[in-house]
Amino acid sequence: MNIYEVLETLFEQKLNLIEGLNSELYLPLDESGLEKVLNVMNENSFELISLFCVEDFAEKGFTLFYAFEITGFEQTLIFQYALNANQAPSIAKTFPSACWYEREITDGFGIEFQGAFDTRRLFLHETYPKDFHPLLKSFKNGPIETAPPSEQNDYVFKQVEGDGVYQIPVGPVHAGIIEPGHFRFSVIGEAIFNLEVRLFYKHRGLEKLAEGMAPQDCVRIAESISGDETVANAVAYCIAVEKICGLSIPKRALQLRTVLMELERVYSHLGDLAGMCVDVAYPVGASPFFILREEIFRHNEALTGSRFMKDTFAVGGLTKDVPAGALQNLSVYLKGFPDRFGVATAIDNSYFSVIDRFETTGRVKPEILWPLHITGPVARASGKRTDTRIDHPYGMYGELKLKQKTQTNGDVFARFNLKAAEVLDSIKIIQKIMSELASGEVFAPFQIRDGYVLSMVEAPRGQNVHWVNIKNGLVDRYKVRTASFCNWQAMEHAVLGNIVPDFPLINKSMNLSYAGTDM
Amino acid sequence: MQERTCEIMAKAISNVFKKPSTDEFKFGDAELEAICVQLKEKVDRVFGRSLAIRELDAGSDNSTEIELNNLSTPYYDVERFGISFVASPRHADVLIVTGAITRNMEIAAKKTWEAMPAPKFVVAVGDDACGVGIQNESYAVLGGADKIFVVDLKIPGNPPSPKMILMGLLALVHQIEKQTKG
Numbered sequence: 001m002n003i004y005e006v007l008e009t010l011f012e013q014k015l016n017l018i019e020g021l022n023s024e025l026y027l028p029l030d031e032s033g034l035e036k037v038l039n040v041m042n043e044n045s046f047e048l049i050s051l052f053c054v055e056d057f058a059e060k061g062f063t064l065f066y067a068f069e070i071t072g073f074e075q076t077l078i079f080q081y082a083l084n085a086n087q088a089p090s091i092a093k094t095f096p097s098a099c100w101y102e103r104e105i106t107d108g109f110g111i112e113f114q115g116a117f118d119t120r121r122l123f124l125h126e127t128y129p130k131d132f133h134p135l136l137k138s139f140k141n142g143p144i145e146t147a148p149p150s151e152q153n154d155y156v157f158k159q160v161e162g163d164g165v166y167q168i169p170v171g172p173v174h175a176g177i178i179e180p181g182h183f184r185f186s187v188i189g190e191a192i193f194n195l196e197v198r199l200f201y202k203h204r205g206l207e208k209l210a211e212g213m214a215p216q217d218c219v220r221i222a223e224s225i226s227g228d229e230t231v232a233n234a235v236a237y238c239i240a241v242e243k244i245c246g247l248s249i250p251k252r253a254l255q256l257r258t259v260l261m262e263l264e265r266v267y268s269h270l271g272d273l274a275g276m277c278v279d280v281a282y283p284v285g286a287s288p289f290f291i292l293r294e295e296i297f298r299h300n301e302a303l304t305g306s307r308f309m310k311d312t313f314a315v316g317g318l319t320k321d322v323p324a325g326a327l328q329n330l331s332v333y334l335k336g337f338p339d340r341f342g343v344a345t346a347i348d349n350s351y352f353s354v355i356d357r358f359e360t361t362g363r364v365k366p367e368i369l370w371p372l373h374i375t376g377p378v379a380r381a382s383g384k385r386t387d388t389r390i391d392h393p394y395g396m397y398g399e400l401k402l403k404q405k406t407q408t409n410g411d412v413f414a415r416f417n418l419k420a421a422e423v424l425d426s427i428k429i430i431q432k433i434m435s436e437l438a439s440g441e442v443f444a445p446f447q448i449r450d451g452y453v454l455s456m457v458e459a460p461r462g463q464n465v466h467w468v469n470i471k472n473g474l475v476d477r478y479k480v481r482t483a484s485f486c487n488w489q490a491m492e493h494a495v496l497g498n499i500v501p502d503f504p505l506i507n508k509s510m511n512l513s514y515a516g517t518d519m
Numbered sequence: 520m521q522e523r524t525c526e527i528m529a530k531a532i533s534n535v536f537k538k539p540s541t542d543e544f545k546f547g548d549a550e551l552e553a554i555c556v557q558l559k560e561k562v563d564r565v566f567g568r569s570l571a572i573r574e575l576d577a578g579s580d581n582s583t584e585i586e587l588n589n590l591s592t593p594y595y596d597v598e599r600f601g602i603s604f605v606a607s608p609r610h611a612d613v614l615i616v617t618g619a620i621t622r623n624m625e626i627a628a629k630k631t632w633e634a635m636p637a638p639k640f641v642v643a644v645g646d647d648a649c650g651v652g653i654q655n656e657s658y659a660v661l662g663g664a665d666k667i668f669v670v671d672l673k674i675p676g677n678p679p680s681p682k683m684i685l686m687g688l689l690a691l692v693h694q695i696e697k698q699t700k701g
Contacts, residue, residue: 123623125622125623127622127623127625127626128622134658134659139658141656141657141658142656142658143658143661144658146622146625172624172627173575173608173627173630173631175606175607176574176604176606177574177576177584177587177588177604178576178584179576179579179581179584180576180577180624180627200623201578201621201623201624201627202576202578202579202618202621202623202624203578203621203622203623203659204578204618204619204621204654204657204659204660205654205657205658205659205660206654206657208657208658208659209653209654209656209657220653221653223580224580224652224653224654225580226580226581227579227580227581227582227583227584227585227678228581228582228585230582271585274592287592287593290589290592290593290594291592291593291594293592294589294592294593294594297589301680306677307586307678307680308582308585308678310582310677311677513581514581515579515580515581516581518623
């Protein structure tokens with residue numbers, strides 16, 4: 001059955017689906033229609049992958065977009081619900097992951113969600129004035145008058161009470177070179193009884209900054225979402241605009257993008273593997289990974305001029321070709337990589353003290369994977385078969401026929417082993433593409449067109465979703481949902497029952513980006 | 520009993536002469552080493568052999584944090600030169616600020632600086648902290664580190680490489696040495 005037949009069977013009626021430019025299917029709905037389809041989505045355990053608001057979409061006030069993944073199909077299904085007033089029904093009780101999205105929309109647009117169980121502000125902290133909603137079109141971006149923190153804006157953490165329960169507040173400034181965020185632990189003895197994560201200290205207003213930018217210039221916004229996902233986000237954004245403009249880029253650009261995306265995955269995973277060893281106080285195990293990671297950074301720089309591969313991607317391909325010598329060096333270097341990497345992983349895999357700390361620690365249980373849309377290596381280490389490169393192929397991944405790797409235990413050890421396996425897979429992908437590298441241009445000229453599209457990539461941390469709307473030749477709305485935005489919520493569950501000293505280890509094994517969440 | 524002691528002794532002695540379990544790491548960057556040696560000499564003189572840095576991320580895109588962390592990895596290992604990243608601002612001589620200061624971090628950033636004992640120095644690392652990033656027009660940021668701190672040195676870059684950060688630190692210590700002499 002194709003997706004149309006499947007949906008018709010599910011909804012027991014013919015649907016007026018509008019085909020998007022990148023395998024999305026849009027369905028405009030009214031309130032009763034929305035309730036009905038959301039029930040169907042829930043009964044069939046389809047996952048909410050994003051929920052966002054657009055103002056003046058089709059000249060109609062506020063429109064909410066509910067994006068779903070349909071298991072087994074490349075297409076995504078997006079319900080559009082145009083609001084009559086600044087109110088909408090909350091769906092967070094049915095789809096728990098909607099809680100953060102709804103709070104985000106309330107902060108951004110002032111829309112109230114009726115029946116929501118958590119109505120605290122999300123990315124607007126205490127010093128933002130009341131009734132300030134930065135994503136409204138009527139707000140022109142620029143400095144604002146901040147209010148001194150008032151009790152009215154105070155953020156109330158969940159209170160856990162009982163014999164022997166005490167709280168540990170941590171952050172936003174942490175004891176190392178770590179991004180800022182606040183963790184409120186409720187602890188009994190040493191065991192964590194409850195954790196509440198408060199983020200968005202790094203909220204930089206990137207979505208508002210993108211508004212009104214020329215689509216070509218907005219690549220820099222995509223790059224700055226999260227420094228270590230520069231490539232993933234830049235490519236996701238470029239694919240979106242290229243789809244809108246009906247542009248296909250030269251083969252060599254496609255291939256080089258794939259090489260650079262996988263290099264990003266390699267250095268990111270190497271950092272996690274090293275970090276997990278550091279967090280169990282085992283620097284001997286960490287050093288080999290740190291050495292390999294630094295070498296990859298140097299290859300990145302030789303290839304693109306930037307260790308994080310910034311200013312490398314453009315709508316239409318790449319900003320510049322990579323030097324032939326650098327490619328040759330990388331090719332030689334990668335031949336020796338798997339053996340050296342194998343020695344490094346063997347050090348940790350054979351040391352009882354490391355295994356003792358890794359095993360059974362920070363378990364992500366299968367029952368939260370679907371309701372919270374947990375994604376990337378965190379999900380795969382718990383047995384969820386999910387990988388955007390396979391589920392929604394983009395760029396060259398359709399023809400690469402990747403095989404999925406999963407682990408079952410969902411603990412730190414599973415994430416360690418999974419990431420180690422993925423490093424070697426990425427090296428193979430890079431080698432294969434480099435052996436077939438086409439010659440020719442790396443950039444195709446294009447004309448900017450108006451339109452909107454959803455684009456998804458598998459960043460090192462998991463699925464990143466970008467939705468771009470171009471109106472009158474300028475970016476009208478740029479909404480990004482990174483993997484970390486979803487996976488942070490897995491953290492609150494994974495730490496329960498673990499001891500506080502294991503928290504940094506669990507955190508590192510999940511490798512969540514604060515910048516990528518806070519935007 | 521004596522036999523057992525001998526056995527243990529023999530094992531211990533053979534371990535000393537055994538091939539080490541990890542290979543010796545060959546360091547290949549002469550230019551970097553030269554910067555670091557100069558830095559060590561100055562840190563020894565000006566800061567009594569130890570320069571303690573507290574890092575403050577006030578809203579970066581996290582790439583600068585990665586480069587600062589890289590300074591402690593085997594290729595750089597700056598602790599060899601008397602430079603350490605400390606957990607508490609109370610132990611710090613220098614505050615390294617990254618990112619444009621977000622409104623949500625303003626209070627925490629000020630508190631971090633206030634917790635440092637004098638004399639204290641502020642270094643802005645990365646374009647955003649130097650006030651030349653792309654976020655200056657945003658409602659959500661105040662601007663570069665100099666919006667709330669007196670900045671002693673700026674190290675621009677998106678992000679600056681570990682080597683550039685070290686060169687920046689060398690310039691800072693040099694500047695402080697000149698000031699204290701003058």
